[in-house]
Amino acid sequence: MAAQILLNNINVPGLANFEVYRKLGGYSSVEKAFKNFTPDEVTAEVKKSGLRGRGGAGFPTGMKWSFIDKSKDNPRYFVCNFDESEPGTFKDRHIGQLNPHQLIEGMILGSFALGAKTSYIYIRGELFYVLKIIEKAIEEAYSRGFLGKDILGSGYSLDLYCHPGGGAYICGEETALIESLEGKRGNPRIKPPFPAIVGLYDCPTVVNNVETIASLPWILNNGADAYAAIGVGNSKGTKLISACGHIKKPGIYEIELGLPVEEFIYSDKFCGGIRNGNKLKAVVAGGSSVPILPAELILKTAKGEPRLMSYESLADGGFESGTMLGSGGFIVMDHTTCIVKNLLTFARFYHHESCGQCSPCREGTGWMEKILHRIEDGHGTMKDIDMLASISKHIEGNTICPLGDAAAWPVASAVRHFRQEFEDHIKLQKCPFSR
């Protein structure tokens, strides 16, 4: 049986209720941490576990925590990134809605490790109904003494609050999130300084993803070594994959990192194969921002090795023939899909979501959307294809935050792997898939 750390109890009725969660061993990691560990020992444990950030970048969590500046006695903040706006990603909502106490338990551990006395869960505004579920769970945790003053007589006090966003993908970027939490527009900050030095209210801050935080209780309960024993290479533990598109069983799956992609797509335990007996055409494996891969390259690397669901294997081949694990938003397309049209929806998304601070991103995303529109509608020219590739190159690496890259990679990779399909649109002067 594959390890289940995040979803093992997810179907228990009433799990969002404190008593139900507590009966299943909930909050025991907090008791254990307060009794047996100093804050720095909690950080060391998380470091040893090999846990990497589940928000998309995959940065080692314990290392990120150890950058926090503890030299001054100004406040420190621990912030949960519940913005979940990357197209194809719908895993954090699952945790927040059904298992909010596991997130709260993780928030207590992280806050304790960092020495934060006030922590926030920043949740996208569209998910207000989930915010209310979490706020209710927070109230329960306060009334049972797991939040508030002098938790369990440990001397450690913590206040935890939810903060709604206002509808802006960019606020998932951690410095934009901090700006937004301060009541401003979500304009990403120039780094350095990094949030660990100058973050929320200019104080040392760590921002972590919901799934990252919800993994912490298991790590503390079972030990770093047990966590590190799951997975493959530098991809430790389990990962939630939200699978959607043309598969038989869309949904949220917890996999052990290292699972073969082929098994994930075709096994009845996971996606169950392609719908309607259709053929697999392409996959966007880690949320809309990562390079798209054609069927042969998602199943096998360019070297012919089976592709695995891990940070390293998915990235194998770099941008020539690889992609990224990203947020775990796994979008599957069958042979009836128009790659250009799908890309157009992504381009429109990034154009809409650009905060407008950097001209390559602000202007380039608009140009790419326009050109893709032209090609999809049958008015494109062959020069347009090269122009798309060129614009994406000029955005990549030339912006304040990675949204620019995120907008460029899907375009560059689609042109690289599916150039023929762009040319067909232009030759036919219409979409070859339109009826």
Place this chain on the structure above:
Amino acid sequence: MHEMHKEIEFNSETLELVNRIIKRYPEGRQKSALLPVLHIAQSENNGWLSAEMMDYVATLLNIQPIEVYEVATFYSMFNLQPIGNCVIEVCQTGPCWLNGSEEILAHFQNRLGIKPGETTTDGKFTLKTVECLAACGNAPVIQIGNEYHENLTTRKADELLDKWRSENKNSHANPYL
């Protein structure tokens, strides 16, 4: 002639909620409460933010009106024009498109006789397109107020239209209540 001038003021219950939210942030950082308070303000003003309402929010948080306008214009959930009683937001991003969001949008357009961004003449419905709602496994997805409707079909869409047409409710109730 005596000029009637109606000052905006939240009732005491709403004010209490606002003050409770302000206290979640450190002293002097009350501006942090701007997004939550704007959500409340919008619900108190028939689902949109007028200049008067934004000015009132500025006084509540003791910040400049421009600081409120800057934020209200940045985030897509805030409406700066009057809108219909029931706002239907259709997700149009890739995963929903792969599963037929265009048909759903076309269906709403036909049934309501309006395009995205428009409001029916009777003021009942506003149709909007939005980007990924983080529910792609159940595509196509729409949002009406604080509710998600997933795995949408044209039949479900018709049922929702009938429901909202017959009920005299609006979709922009205070999200905290």
